Amino acid sequence: MSAVDVTTRNNVTVLGREDGPAVVLAHGFGCDQNLWRLVVPALAERFRVVLFDHVGSGRSDSSAWSAGRYSTLDGYAEDVLEICSALDLRDVVLVGHSVSAMIAVLAANREPDRFAKLVLLTPSPCYVDDGDYRGGFSRDDIDELLESLDSNYLGWSATMAPVIMGNPDRPELGGELTDSFCRTDPMIAGVFARATFLSDNRADLPKVATPTLVVQTAQDAIASQEVGRFVHEQIAGSELVTLDATGHCPQLSAPEATAAAIIGFAGAR
Amino acid sequence: MCQADDAGGAGEGRDEDRVGAMFSALLEDSAEDLYENAPCGYLSTLMDGTIAKINGTLLGWLGIGREELVGRRRFSDLLTVGGRMYYETHIGPMLTMHGEAGGLALELKAADGTRLPVMATSRVKTGADGSAQLIRITLFDARDRRAYERELLRARQESEADRDRARQLASTLQRTLLPPSLMTVPGMEVAAYYHPASVDEVGGDFYDLFPLTGDSWGFFLGDVSGKGAEAAVVTSLARYTLRSAAVYNPEPVKVLDNLNTVLQQQYRGGEIRFCTVVYGCLVPDDTGCAITLVSGGHPPAIVVRADGTTQFLHTHGGMLVGAIPDARFTEITAHLGPGDTLLLYSDGLTEARPVGGSSERYSEEELLDHLAASAAHGASEVIASLTELLTGFGDGVEDDTALLALSIPLPRDGDS
Incomplete structure (x- = not known):
């Protein structure tokens, strides 16, 4: 795949200081960049x-x-590596939110030389409870999520399908595209949700050799503090920061603190 | 006039007053009552989801007291776990970044454990300085709608499954109409390619290569009018008729006569079904093989000679097979020497539109030139070159396309 193909495929946006160190931000399930x-x-x-x-x-x-x-998640990790390669990025600081924290782990384990640091924002290596490990959800809970994605299927397909399909006969749908924020085909979302919430990447954590910062929030319904600590303990030498923020998306609920944590870790020598 | 007008005006004024008084009596506590007892659930939350205000209708649905919720619980706590995950990963971020989220199908968990499907619409209320203050959420009872949607979803899943089954059936049927692999003809190289125009329908092209008596072989390639199940019936009939007719009398003209009669009898009185076919017979000789070809309305076969020159093998006057009784077919003969290739093809190739949507169709002459220019030698190379050409046409290939090539290999170095 050519560099142009990769940047189009993943709608890559590059901004900030051209001579600065590269920070790649990977969004999680349910939203976009x-x-x-x-x-x-x-x-x-x-x-x-x-x-x-x-x-x-x-x-x-x-x-x-x-x-x-x-x-x-391997497919997504492969994409991250292809993006880094297409832009010829070196010593990358890879920031992965939610499921992308594990995608970042997989990418860094595959090409350790490419990455200088990892920032794992509200990570969870496994959402489903397993013996003593408390991921926070049962298998039934995950099935319920997949069901709620399905029940949002009809509402979506009626209005969004022509836009996603790129229907040139219906230019009036162009307006809808601006409202397509965080919208995604529920069928695709369902596959991503399965990959996200049914993957078990616990065994990948001890293999991380890249300096890592784990960032969690004080109250997170998706990835608990216990899970954040688990990630920190499994990655040797990692640092753990608990932000005084709530929710699964600290980049929204506490953007200053989140940016400060990333800058502090990424900028340190 | 003026007086009457005045009187009338005063009368209207009194009516308006009466109606107004009646409405205000009905709506005495308007705003607050409308909020509390609206036919939908209302709630407002802080930006982190903590419930700040909730109406009586929603409390009634949930069976939970106001004091248990306000300031203590978040909106996502009212949802099923799946709904909560959806809220945390999708709806919440969307509200923060976009200011609104609508058309959301969610399920509330009531105190008694029952679930209430709702449709939710939510919008962020901003202060005078533009900063986000509250999230306002409206919930509609969606029990009936959800049942209806489930039916629709089930119907959709069923139709997708049906479609898969139909495709499966089409591809299975297609395989029965084509030889699973070409038979090996001693001293010859053979290759074929089939490209169905649609995965949903059985194509109307067919070909085969089979042994006749002695060391002679029969082969054919044809195209049935139409496509789908109706055409498949004719394809099947044509294929098996050609093979059995060739056993009975291998003379090529007789084989097509036979097929013409069978199609005429089969569709007598009904819609005429016909096909175009090239039927041939080859007999190996000391220098290659002798070929007899007969064509019924089919594009002319092409010979690619060992030196790269190409030529049509026209069978002038051959009529469509099955269209009229006593159709006439003419026969030609040719000889293939070492390095020569005979190509049979269907019009899916020569009627393709090389540039998608273009009105210019590819032509038999262009095909002849392509083969001369391609430097492809032997059956496999010729088929490979044409497969590549077809792939390049992409969506421009509108019809099924069948290709069959036969060649006499050049003697390898060291062969006597």
Whole structure:
């Protein structure tokens, strides 16, 4: 795949200081690169900031999506590596939110030389409880999530399908595209949700050799503090920061503190 | 006039007063009562989701007291776990970044454990300085709608499954109409390619290569009018008729006569079904093989000679097979020497539009030139070159396309 193909496929945006160290921001399940909007200005002052949409999310090229490649997190990790290679990025600071924290771990384990540091924002290596491990959810809970994605299927397909399909006969749908923020084809979302919430990447954590910062919030319904501590303990030499913030998306609920944590870790020698 | 007008005006004024008084009596506590007892659930939350205000309708649905919720619980706590995950990962971020989220299908968990499907619409209320202050959420009872949607979803899943089954059936049927692999003809190289125009329908092209008596072989390639199940019936009939007719009398003209009669009898009185076919018979000789070809309305076969020159093998006057009784077919003969290739093809190739949507169709002459220029030698190379050409046409290939090539290999170095 050519560099242009990769940047189009993943709707890659590059901004900030051209001579700055590269910081790649990877969004999680349920949204797109817009999620970083509030932390980007602070990061762009010091770094070369690279944003992208996972295939199937945001304004990525959904024709590049295939169930085969994107049914496991490996496909997404492969994309991250292809983006870094296409832009010829070195000593990358890779910031992964939510499921992208594990995608970042997989990418860094595959090409350790490419990455200088990892920032794992509200990570969870495994959402489903397993013996003594408390991921926070039962298998039934995950099935329920997949069901709620399905029940949002009809409402979506009626209005969004022609837009995503790129229907030139219906230009009036162009307006809808601006409202497509965080919208995604529920079928694709369902596959991404399965990959997100049913993956178990606990065994990948001890293999991380890249300096890592784990950032969690005080109250997170998706990735508990216990899970954040687990990630920290499994990655040797990692640092753990608990932000005085609530929710699963600190880049939205506490953008200053989140940006400060990333800058403090990424900028340190 | 003026007086009457005045009187009338005063009368209207009194009516308005009466109606107004009646409405205000009905709506005495308007805003507050409308909020509390609206036919939908209302709630307002802080930006982190903590419930700040909730109406009586929603409390009634949930069976939970106001004091248990306000300031103590978040909106996502009222949802099923799946809904909560959806809220935390999708709806919440969307509200923060976009200011609104609508058309959301969620399920509330009531105190008694029952679940209430709702449709939610939410919008962020901003202060005078533009900063986000509250999230306002309206919930509609969606029990009936959800049941209806489930039916729709089930119907959709069923139709997707049906479509898969139909495709499966089409591809299975297609395979029965084509030889699973070409038979090996001693001293010859053979290759074929089939490109169905649609995965949903059985194509109307067919070909085969099979042994006749002695060391002679029969082969054919044809195209049935139309496509789908109706055409598949004719394809099947044509294929098996050609093979059995060739056993009975291998003379090529007789084989097509036979097929013409069978199609005429089969569709007598009904809609005429016909096909175009090239049927041939080859007999190996000392220098290659002798070929007899007969064509019924089919594009002319092409010979690619060992030196790269190309030529049509026209069978002038051959009529469509099955269209009229006593159709006439003419026969020609040719000889293939070492390095020569005979190509049969269907009009899916020569009627393709090389540039998608273009009105210019590819032509038999362009095909002849392509083969001369391609330097492809032998059956496999010729088929490979044409497969590549078809792939390049992309969506421009509108019809099924069948290709069959036969060649006499050049003697290898060291062969006597």
